[in-house]
Amino acid sequence: MTAASAVRSADLGFGELEPLAASFEAAVRAASVVEERDVRLADATVRLRSPHPEMLRRLGRAFAHLELDEPAGQPDLTVNLWDAESGGSPPPLPNTEDEEAPGAFFYFSNHQLRAGFQLGTSGDARVLAVYPNAPTPALSVLETSNARGWYWVADARRIPYWEQATPLVYLLDWWLRARGMHMLHAGAVGTDEGGVVLVGKSGSGKSTAALSSLDADLFYAGDDYIAVSLDTQPQVHCLYGSGKLMQNHVERLPFLLDALANRDHLAIEKAVVYVNEHWPAKITAGFPLRAVVLPRITPGLVEARYFEASPVAGFTALAPSTVFQMHTRGQDSLVRVRRLVERVPSYVLELGSDIASIPHAIRDLIATVGAGA
Numbered sequence: 001m002t003a004a005s006a007v008r009s010a011d012l013g014f015g016e017l018e019p020l021a022a023s024f025e026a027a028v029r030a031a032s033v034v035e036e037r038d039v040r041l042a043d044a045t046v047r048l049r050s051p052h053p054e055m056l057r058r059l060g061r062a063f064a065h066l067e068l069d070e071p072a073g074q075p076d077l078t079v080n081l082w083d084a085e086s087g088g089s090p091p092p093l094p095n096t097e098d099e100e101a102p103g104a105f106f107y108f109s110n111h112q113l114r115a116g117f118q119l120g121t122s123g124d125a126r127v128l129a130v131y132p133n134a135p136t137p138a139l140s141v142l143e144t145s146n147a148r149g150w151y152w153v154a155d156a157r158r159i160p161y162w163e164q165a166t167p168l169v170y171l172l173d174w175w176l177r178a179r180g181m182h183m184l185h186a187g188a189v190g191t192d193e194g195g196v197v198l199v200g201k202s203g204s205g206k207s208t209a210a211l212s213s214l215d216a217d218l219f220y221a222g223d224d225y226i227a228v229s230l231d232t233q234p235q236v237h238c239l240y241g242s243g244k245l246m247q248n249h250v251e252r253l254p255f256l257l258d259a260l261a262n263r264d265h266l267a268i269e270k271a272v273v274y275v276n277e278h279w280p281a282k283i284t285a286g287f288p289l290r291a292v293v294l295p296r297i298t299p300g301l302v303e304a305r306y307f308e309a310s311p312v313a314g315f316t317a318l319a320p321s322t323v324f325q326m327h328t329r330g331q332d333s334l335v336r337v338r339r340l341v342e343r344v345p346s347y348v349l350e351l352g353s354d355i356a357s358i359p360h361a362i363r364d365l366i367a368t369v370g371a372g373a
Contacts, residue, residue: 016112020130020150023091024080027051030087039066040285041172042181042227042237044076052086055156059167065241065276065283077175079149079168083156091128091152093117109133116170126154127163131174147175161262165242165272166224172239176227181237182336185322187223188236189213189362194290194370195236196362197226198349199318205295205351207245208252209358211273215255216359219284220275230336234289234343241276241283252355290369292318292346293362301352304361314346345369 028034031051037060038047045068050056059081060067084090106117115130130150149171153159159167173183187198187210195218198206210223224244227237247266250256259278262269276283292314293306319337347365351358 017130017132017150020080020091020152023089023152024082024150026089027082027086036071037063038068038072038075039063040068041066041239042176042179042229042286044179045072047072047075047078048081049078050081050086052081052083052156055081055083055086055153055159058156058159058164059151061274062165062167062240062242062276064274065280066238066285074146077147077149079151079171081151083153085155085157091150093126093128114174127159128152129168129171131171147178149175161265161269161272162244165244165261165274166240169225172227177332181227181229182333182340183225183227183239183322184318185224186226186318188221188226188238189218189359190221190236190284190287190290190366191219191363192287194288194366195219195221196291196293196347196366197228197236197289197318198223198293198295199314199321200295201317201321203246203297205297207243208249208355209293209295209349209351209362211243211245211253211256211275212355212358213362214275214279214282215253215356216363218282218359218363219287220279220282221284221286228289228340230339230343234340235286236289237286238284241274243273243275245271245273247271289344290366291344292341293349293365294346295349295351298350298352301350303354303357304349304351306347306349306361306365309346309348311341311346313348314341317346 028051034049034051035053035056036047036049037056038045048056048060104119108115111133113130113132115128118127132148151168151171176183184197187206189195189198189210198209200206207223210220213220221236221238222240225239227239229235229237247270250271256273259273261272261274294309294313294317315338318341319334322333322337349361
């Protein structure tokens, strides 16, 4: 099966939520303890619960900038996290013995739940995420949240690096959609008054443009996945405090070198930096969305410059990237992207050799759009 292939019910091995709840509760009983972290995500509270402290530490790292100082009351979403090392019986898993492609993704949905299953770069690096398709009765006294999700990995010590940098992507996407929000495969930078989302395929300069803001007077809200709400004033919501960059682009941002979390693995991994750990004052929970920006590396150009583009150009850059990255998207995603580019203007941002000019051009663009609002 390919990364975008659908999983039939028989392949998944289960079609109800009870086996997941039973597996998680068995892990909790085996550990005799469950730890919790509450984070404020997209104007809601998400509670991460796990009997495995190392798993909670690894997956909570990218959310640390949004962590609440005090436990919340009733969370809007509770995600149960556990692995095979936590004890108890493992959850039902799809049969993927014939699949050899690292990163292959399997998707399943029925009236009760939707599930995503992904293979890592080794046989024991497996990830299962499950979210209800409709409200269901409480499955146990352990569950007290309004919305629930389940997230299992084979071994918490071998969670793929990309999963640690941007964890729970599919779960959060499903949950955000239920709340009328939209997860985008995009970067976002701006000011208190407003900002832009940076969209484009791999190699377009999206991450370079987003991370260059750390060396300037702009706030950072992400460079890989963000959330957007389309209310009266569209709003960007930061999801992750991490950033990922192609290895051959790191040299363009030398101030990142000492902050790289995986400097010794760049031969096989994208460069990862936890912005929330090294530039905590630069990261923001969000801002009003003023424009969709399409970065474009332009050979021979020195200083960055921008010009207005059509809504069609914005849609063409944003829709394929977001739909491909999320795998489980369909017509609804295209409709939401179209609504977004109809609500805010689109611009092309040409990137030259002067990296320091990129955030200045973005700030000027934000001021220009804001003046015309």
